[in-house]
Amino acid sequence: MNEIYLDHAATTPMDVEVINTVNKYMEDYYGNPSSIYKTGQIANNKLNEARKTIAELINANDFREIIFTSGGTESDNLAIKGAALALKDQGNHIITTKIEHHAVLHTCEYLEKHHDYEVTYLDVDEKGFVKIADIKEALREDTVLVSIITANNEIGTIQPIKEIGTFLKNKDVYFHTDAVQAIGQIKLNVQEINIDLLSASAHKIHGPKGVGMLYIKKGTKLVPQLNGGAQERNRRAGTENLPGIMGFKKAVELVMENRQKYVEKNSYLRDKLINGIEKSIDDAVLNGPRGSKRLSNNVNFCFKYIEGESILLNLDMLGIAASSGSACTSGSLDPSHVLLAIGHSKGTAHGSLRLSLGKDNTEQEIDFVLEKLPGIIQRIRDMSPLYIKEKERS
């Protein structure tokens, strides 16, 4: 049975060119980039080449504005804790949204708990959009940082990041965006958008796991969070993972080369999935917006009366890998904070299914999912006490 992998928002298979790159660097470039002998200096030059490629991806002004981390989570932690602590004397208020990734939310909670910061978690509308007016209202004298996700990992909502950046321009706050889900699909221009800090992760774009980056606009103050050696210009200690970083570089090159093509292909498959599900399954609620303000690879539905994990298990039996915002997949009791933030009841939020596309998904795979999903949903609903109740009601 061939796997139909539809969980690219969680992680992506590595591109074969990326694997080959990592391989080459594992074999031939073991030098420590901080050393002055040749193998070290060569490694250091390679590191800087990788910075240049990534700077190009987001149109950073200078390759030295890119530092490498162990992934999106670390980048978010460094950006938020690092910037907040650096501006401690200026204030202790942070603005973010209710639909951030846990890497942002739990980092904010850490600052609340361990450093007495106050955090405003902005509401979003029923499609997941943040309103500029809400940011405006939340801004205070002592606000030091605004952190807003570029595109949501669960429901695919792409925020009006440029408007937000423009609004924040000349305000005395740092603007951070978690672009982990966005960089593979959206052309971002940090200078134009006026971003101070931007997080990304390699394994979401067919790169290696355990590698991320943080864009730090020149002049942005940051208290390092991994303390130790002088690597990354004293902003992130630890021996640099050159093979992984070069794999990230290669993955970014492939994004720049193929982005448009994949976005077009995936948008088509995405809409086919959305339309097909809406046509064949009752009481299926699309989460997030439609069209160009939705990530080209994201499909997310709540199927009423049922619970998400059962859907996943049934799909898995057919070789379809997907994910859910159901609490039961995470071991907690609360379902996805994102689905609650867009207005779902907990009961409905438990029944969510996310299908996230990648570059290699085919139309046949989508057709197969569309063929099987209605039966699965019906089978689970037939078992559900809620489904009956609803039907009796009507």
Next chain:
Amino acid sequence: MNEIYLDHAATTPMDVEVINTVNKYMEDYYGNPSSIYKTGQIANNKLNEARKTIAELINANDFREIIFTSGGTESDNLAIKGAALALKDQGNHIITTKIEHHAVLHTCEYLEKHHDYEVTYLDVDEKGFVKIADIKEALREDTVLVSIITANNEIGTIQPIKEIGTFLKNKDVYFHTDAVQAIGQIKLNVQEINIDLLSASAHKIHGPKGVGMLYIKKGTKLVPQLNGGAQERNRRAGTENLPGIMGFKKAVELVMENRQKYVEKNSYLRDKLINGIEKSIDDAVLNGPRGSKRLSNNVNFCFKYIEGESILLNLDMLGIAASSGSACTSGSLDPSHVLLAIGHSKGTAHGSLRLSLGKDNTEQEIDFVLEKLPGIIQRIRDMSPLYIKEKERS
């Protein structure tokens, strides 16, 4: 020109078996270990296999006591910040030594600066040993953590870690040790030694860069430092780097298989280097102890009247890769804190050279170094105003 790599304490070339392992997992195991579908569950099982191997290496009681990080630096940061913050209500005093790696020292400084902790930095003797009596004296009611490096990365001193652990038993403090340099060479038994937290890094034992681990004895409280997803049982967020972790596992297997053989070989080469240098070069001071209390792969000398970077550049011209505790190699003004701690003047400390052996170094390589080094030292001394002055004096 073939490189003679003698900087294994900085980083090691990956073993070909490790490369093959990483490769295999890059190609075939892309599943997200937190997911419930098969590829995810398989990845999760593999993660746990890796934990088991590493638990075996250090004789941990349970594989769930091992969590993965991005390297030694992160492990040190997590252990120290995490434990200190978890015990905040119990006290805010930490004991460590003056010869820790920067990953420990700068982390302690972070806690001093951002969380009002008090840190006692213990002196060491002229060979780099910590005295139990000093720990005893430093211990206070409000001490929550003692962090002492197992074996020093610069001068190779192996601490009496078992005595320290025994002394700390039943004291109400956590005991952390940075075993980054040690695990490849010394058989450690965390249960016997009574260790609560132990840091290690894969790339120091011919494993991949960007992967580390922290042993967290069952019941040890820890405030997570990378906040986000629920990975690593809520102790370290971020998508797990399975290929890297499996490479770490393989490297650990190779350590268990070959440790004794390499330690014997390297001890022999180490002593040949030490004796040869002492015989052929005047005013060369060995840093650190001799014999079994010294890491089998570590050679470190101060050559008086000269500065370390010049030595490295001259060695590099001959294809010999080495390192120095000279400030000029790090861009700061102060030379190695370790060399100062064992009693050297700044001037002498600037003239240090570390040669650190690895499994593939040969006796011919060592002979070549011994043949070339005296000429290099003499050439630099002939340029040095200090050398003349000393000679005039005598």
Next chain:
Amino acid sequence: MYSEKVMDHFQNPRNVGDLENPDTVGEVGNPSCGDIIQLFLKIDDEVITDIKFKTFGCGAAVATSSLTTELVKGKTIEEALRISKKDIAEKLGGLPPNKMHCSNLATDALKDAIDNYRGEDE
């Protein structure tokens, strides 16, 4: 994650559905928690002669419901009440640590049904 036995019960749940005129019904959970289990029982002279379930919930919730119905069918009420959540988890070849709470639900629902039957609905 799940044992083969859990997956077997999840894929082929025994006794799904409801009974036309049950002698008693038990229900625990609510949609916000993500789990609801309903049990429908026929009881004849203290013996559970038939039982069906409906479940809204995860794989563990479905499997524990299914196994519970299988175990208690034909047993007396007393015997049925002696089945513990631990028995259920063990008979399923274990449950993941974070799913242990699900294994309570089916036995709780059974207790609820029997309480209702005996009129002890406190």
Next chain:
Amino acid sequence: MYSEKVMDHFQNPRNVGDLENPDTVGEVGNPSCGDIIQLFLKIDDEVITDIKFKTFGCGAAVATSSLTTELVKGKTIEEALRISKKDIAEKLGGLPPNKMHCSNLATDALKDAIDNYRGEDE
């Protein structure tokens, strides 16, 4: 890290050593900082006719010493004093950012030597 020109001067330093009866000597730095530069000059009618250096220090310190001696030999004192650290760094094809302070040392030592020569040892 270092440019080819720096490495050339480091490998083949010009004018290393000292002079038997120098007309003046300049020295800056100290061992704790990791850099000392000594310059020995012969001066004839305001012209630097010979110059030698001794350096304790890193690659940049040696190379800047070497280049400085090369540049000033044959020049008048006035001309020599006009050579800035920036000139030195540029002529060496640049220095790494964290080594910029080393490029001060040689010009400072030259200034010290000339100050000493003129008796302006403040």
